[in-house]
Amino acid sequence: MNSSEQTAPLLEVRRLSKHFGAVQALNDFSMAVRPGEVVALAGDNGAGKTTLIKAISGVFQPTGGEILLRGQPVTFATPQEAREKGIETIYQDLALADNLSIGANIFLGREPMRKAFGFLPVLDRKAMAVAAKQTMGRLDFHVSRLDAPVSNFSGGQRQAVAIGRAVYWDAQILIMDEPTAALGVPEQRKVISLIHQLKAQGRGVIFISHNLQDIFAVSDRIVVLRRGIQAGERKISETNHDEVVKLMVGG
Amino acid sequence: MTSTSPTETHVAPQADHGDPARSWLARVAEGRAWLFLAGLIICFEVWSRLSFGATFVLNPFNVQSIAIFAVAPLLLATGQTFVIISGGIDLSLGFIMGLAAVVAAHATNMAGVAMPVPLAMMLGILAAVIVAGVPGVINGLLISRLRIPPFIGTLGMFGVARGAAFLLAGGTTVPVQNSWFALLGNGRFYGVPYLVIIAAVFVVVMHYILSQTRFGQHNYAIGANVQAARRAGIDIRGHILRLYVLSAMCAGLGGALYAARFTAGAAQAGEPLLLDSVAAVVIGGASLFGGSGTIFGTVAGALVIAVIQYGLVFVNVEPFWQFIAVGLVIIISVLIDQAQRRFSGARQDE
Numbered sequence: 001m002n003s004s005e006q007t008a009p010l011l012e013v014r015r016l017s018k019h020f021g022a023v024q025a026l027n028d029f030s031m032a033v034r035p036g037e038v039v040a041l042a043g044d045n046g047a048g049k050t051t052l053i054k055a056i057s058g059v060f061q062p063t064g065g066e067i068l069l070r071g072q073p074v075t076f077a078t079p080q081e082a083r084e085k086g087i088e089t090i091y092q093d094l095a096l097a098d099n100l101s102i103g104a105n106i107f108l109g110r111e112p113m114r115k116a117f118g119f120l121p122v123l124d125r126k127a128m129a130v131a132a133k134q135t136m137g138r139l140d141f142h143v144s145r146l147d148a149p150v151s152n153f154s155g156g157q158r159q160a161v162a163i164g165r166a167v168y169w170d171a172q173i174l175i176m177d178e179p180t181a182a183l184g185v186p187e188q189r190k191v192i193s194l195i196h197q198l199k200a201q202g203r204g205v206i207f208i209s210h211n212l213q214d215i216f217a218v219s220d221r222i223v224v225l226r227r228g229i230q231a232g233e234r235k236i237s238e239t240n241h242d243e244v245v246k247l248m249v250g251g
Numbered sequence: 252m253t254s255t256s257p258t259e260t261h262v263a264p265q266a267d268h269g270d271p272a273r274s275w276l277a278r279v280a281e282g283r284a285w286l287f288l289a290g291l292i293i294c295f296e297v298w299s300r301l302s303f304g305a306t307f308v309l310n311p312f313n314v315q316s317i318a319i320f321a322v323a324p325l326l327l328a329t330g331q332t333f334v335i336i337s338g339g340i341d342l343s344l345g346f347i348m349g350l351a352a353v354v355a356a357h358a359t360n361m362a363g364v365a366m367p368v369p370l371a372m373m374l375g376i377l378a379a380v381i382v383a384g385v386p387g388v389i390n391g392l393l394i395s396r397l398r399i400p401p402f403i404g405t406l407g408m409f410g411v412a413r414g415a416a417f418l419l420a421g422g423t424t425v426p427v428q429n430s431w432f433a434l435l436g437n438g439r440f441y442g443v444p445y446l447v448i449i450a451a452v453f454v455v456v457m458h459y460i461l462s463q464t465r466f467g468q469h470n471y472a473i474g475a476n477v478q479a480a481r482r483a484g485i486d487i488r489g490h491i492l493r494l495y496v497l498s499a500m501c502a503g504l505g506g507a508l509y510a511a512r513f514t515a516g517a518a519q520a521g522e523p524l525l526l527d528s529v530a531a532v533v534i535g536g537a538s539l540f541g542g543s544g545t546i547f548g549t550v551a552g553a554l555v556i557a558v559i560q561y562g563l564v565f566v567n568v569e570p571f572w573q574f575i576a577v578g579l580v581i582i583i584s585v586l587i588d589q590a591q592r593r594f595s596g597a598r599q600d601e
Contacts, residue, residue: 109483
């Protein structure tokens with residue numbers, strides 16, 4: 001853990017601000033994510049978590065401050081640009097096309113093609129299935145039916161597919177917005193172990209959750225937001241539930 | 252805490268993994284249109300033999316008639332398949348077909364004055380398909396840019412295309428003076444009508460587009476989860492626009508072939524075919540909620556309707572029973588679909 005603190009941050013946010021009219025949703029907020037580090041974002045509803053991740057993932061532009069990727073300042077006009085730079089957002093509501101296979105979901109919008117009979121371009125379903133199998137294997141997730149639509153799989157498995165898509169496209173930073181909120185308890189544990197995998201692969205994870213137990217199970221650090229400002233930052237090993245709750249509610 | 256190892260990620264298989272009974276049901280549900288078709292043909296065969304001592308399906312004349320009968324509704328239904336899979340519906344296809352039939356007749360006649368007969372025919376067909384694309388573009392823009400629901404936007408275009416078709420036809424049917432055009436509509440190649448050959452080639456091309464291209468793949472994704480498709484970077488607006496142009500052009504070709512078959516263009520050519528096209532798609536296994544359906548399913552659906560309509564006439568049943576029979580098949584088909592979804596544990600979108 002000490003070694004990760006010395007490495008240069010993968011993503012750094014410096015004095016980021018965002019206001020909507022007179023409403024200051026985010027004010028001079030700073031944080032950093034290092035490779036192989038899981039940083040939890042905590043805060044009450046309306047504290048600015050969503051604003052922050054939307055600014056990082058290119059959904060909208062911050063009104064002040066800067067975002068640095070491996071030390072280089074970056075701006076994203078669209079989520080597409082952020083994704084191309086390796087920042088992927090995993091949404092709680094499972095952004096998958098349920099009627100398509102795992103491979104088709106991983107490649108949605110960027111499908112590989114091959115030539116049938118030497119001239120006719122067709123979808124390369126085999127390549128998609130192979131990539132799906134390998135990718136899910138890297139997440140220690142072994143699915144037998146690669147041609148089945150993802151609607152056949154459980155919530156946790158589908159969340160794994162969404163994460164798998166990010167891993168396949170080599171996302172270095174994964175922003176996970178309440179990835180366990182829509183899941184049952186065993187499934188939540190599975191997603192937590194997936195996050196451990198991502199960490200082991202040296203990716204940076206920003207993990208947003210209301211569930212302090214999940215946060216303590218998986219994070220290295222926790223950053224608390226309150227009304228758009230950074231209310232505190234703690235190492236998980238040096239804090240406890242009570243302290244975090246106090247930071248969140250401003251006690 | 253650090254020992255939370257990822258070894259537990261092997262989950263119990265879900266729902267229908269390898270359960271033979273369930274996959275059997277799923278297969279029946281998927282292929283139900285072909286089962287309907289086989290059942291219907293057997294029914295009519297038995298009925299025909301008992302009533303007249305004559306064969307129904309082994310009579311090549313019947314087969315040919317059914318095939319020709321199915322061509323126009325099938326062309327509309329292939330376009331409709333794409334639209335319904337995307338979660339939309341195109342109600343304007345019937346009158347776009349009528350408009351195209353009138354345009355085909357006029358354009359062929361006008362071109363015939365100045366150029367050789369075959370060229371005039373091709374120009375007529377081309378004009379029909381292109382003109383049909385215009386209401387398609389408007390549909391697409393209304394739905395993708397102005398966010399008008401497909402049901403409403405295409406209902407409006409239904410009226411516009413209808414009026415335009417009747418105005419262009421001068422309120423009557425427009426006869427075609429072109430010997431090649433008439434031959435195209437009524438001639439045969441080794442006993443197979445040209446119309447059927449054209450429809451078969453067309454269906455294969457459309458199947459390719461739906462099942463093997465990015466356009467087709469994105470169509471399924473949009474129908475299942477438009478939000479996910481947008482997040483994946485798919486250009487939803489462009490897709491929707493192309494989608495409605497495609498379906499309108501299918502209707503355009505349908506109109507041109509109608510004009511060939513009857514050597515006349517009529518504004519009301521596609522009027523009764525619109526609902527048949529939706530019915531064929533639904534019988535063929537597509538969900539009206541979007542996200543599922545195949546071209547070959549729709550082919551079976553269109554044939555089911557054609558067999559019912561032709562078969563009931565063949566066995567001397569009053570033609571009004573056709574509507575009842577087709578209606579019942581639609582209802583049964585949707586019931587099978589729902590039962591299969593519930594049984595396979597797939598999530599219900601409703």
